[in-house]
Amino acid sequence: MEGNEALKARMVESGFTQAELADAVNADLRIVGYEGTVSDRTVRNWLTGKSRWPHRRQRTALEAVFNCPITELGFIPRRKPTRKSPEAAVLRRHFIAATAASLTATAAPGYAAQPRVGMNDVTRLQVKFAALVATDFRYGGRRAVESQAVALAEEALTLQGHGTASQRVRGALYGCAASFTSSAMWAAIDGRRFSAAQSHFDRASSLAAMSNDTAIQFRIWSHASSLYRHMNRLADARAASDVARALPIARRDPMFVSLGHARHAAIHGHAGDARAVQQSLGHAEEAYERADQNEQRPVWLAGVCDRSELEGLALSAHFSLGNYELAEAHAHRSLSLLRPGMQRDRSLVRARLAHAQLGQGDVDEAVDTAMQIPTEVARHPRVQSILSDFTHALQLAAPHSLVSQSWDEYNRYSRRDP
Structure with a gap:
């Protein structure tokens, strides 16, 4: 039995494991009100070719997840035997034509009714x-x-x-x-x-x-500040952050105020301004304390403005400054507060934590922390970038040590692309 190479290639391109694709398909099914019953075994059957044409709802969900027709994912439609007689087909065509003519005659002349x-x-x-x-x-x-x-x-x-x-x-x-x-x-x-x-x-x-909508404007300009920070365009990062923090909602709601200051602290850290980092983090903490935790806010804000996010941004700021002891403290607090489903964020924090421990000379502990990052998440581009810097720093700090050799071997065999 031939396997589904097209689906396998799409999964590799998108970074999905079998379990993660099952979760993504189930999430799409739940959006439209169906129970998500796809498991990693279901995905395995798709990959091996044991299941060559999934259930209609699953096909629709797969198309949404990969944003392409189901046939481009290597699935083959079943051939259905036709049981209709030629006479029945003729009658059906006549019926459809008559119905269409009837609807056209009753519609207002010159245009079709617009849906509301x-x-x-x-x-x-x-x-x-x-x-x-x-x-x-x-x-x-x-x-x-x-x-x-x-x-x-x-x-x-x-x-x-x-x-x-x-x-x-x-x-x-x-x-x-x-x-x-x-x-x-x-x-x-x-x-x-x-x-x-x-x-x-x-x-x-x-x-x-x-x-x-000033809430979504805040999200967009705040994202822009992160984009320019990652591109090392710090003047643009500050300007975008200032636009976000000047929006009416960022002056009215302390939760937006808190997130704006915390993200601004990360920019200051990248610029090497320790005094500004402390000021911004202080403002973020004070605003967070004032915020009404029960107020209804946009769904995207709930995942990015809580204690774990503030600790994570403080970690990023102090890590950039080289304050590795403070960075480690914020990393441990962030990890203790992160919700179970935040796999990407947990791995980012662990990668920075490992580098902060290495910066303090704790080589064995640093490598142990880095090895706790799941293999599939370690391929995430940002996690991969931090681990690449960690590897370089480890080679400088302990070039010929057994622990450095262990890390190199672990990288070579455990973090290869599937």
Whole structure:
């Protein structure tokens, strides 16, 4: 029995393990109200060719996850025997033609009735956005997440041109399109695809302006500050951060204030300004204490503005400054507060923690920490970049030690592409 090489190639390209693809398909099924029953065994049957044509709902979910027709994933439709007689086919054609003629005759002359787009359509898109955000929190900057976000943004914009809607609904649809595009932007940043991220930023910022949604504008400009920080364009990073922090919602809601200051601290750390780091982290902590934890906020904010995120940004700032002891303390606090599903963030924190321990001369402990990062998550572009720097620093600190040799061997055999 031949295996499904097309699906295998798509999974490798997107960075999915069997279990992770099962989770992604189940998440899409739950969006439309079905129980997610796909397991890693189901995926294994797809890969081996044992199951060559999944259930209709699973096919639809797979198309959404990979943003392509099901046949491009190596699945082969079953041939169905036709039982209809030629006479039945003729009668069916006559019936369809007569029905169409009847509908045309009763329609208003000159145009077809326009469907009405309402807040139910917006709510449906917002449910999909929540599922997309949850996938991003777990897996990070995969091309599949970026592609799915772009497709969902187009779905929101398509509704603008295929129906009548109130001004309120049109603004909400632009907000949905901006939200999806901002997720595509972050997936590209997270995957270190900076040119694509810049393109998504240009699109997202214009959509957000048409939506008049200052919360999504904050997310987009805050992402832009991270993009420019990763590109070492610190003046642009500060300017984008200032735009985000000057928005009305960032002055009104202490939770937005807190996140804005914490992300600004990471920029100061990258610039080597220790005094500004301390000030920004102090402002972030004070604002967080003032924030109403029970207030309803956008779904994307719930995952990026909690104690673990503030500790993680403080870790990033002090790590950049070379304050390795403080960085280690923030890393341990962040790890203790991270929710179980945040695999990408947990691995990023562990990678920085290992490097901070190495910076203090704790070579054995540092290597042990780095080896705790799951192999599949270690291939994440940002985690991989930190571990590459860690490897270089380890070679300088203990070039011929047994622990350095152990790490090199571990890298060679455990972190190879599947």
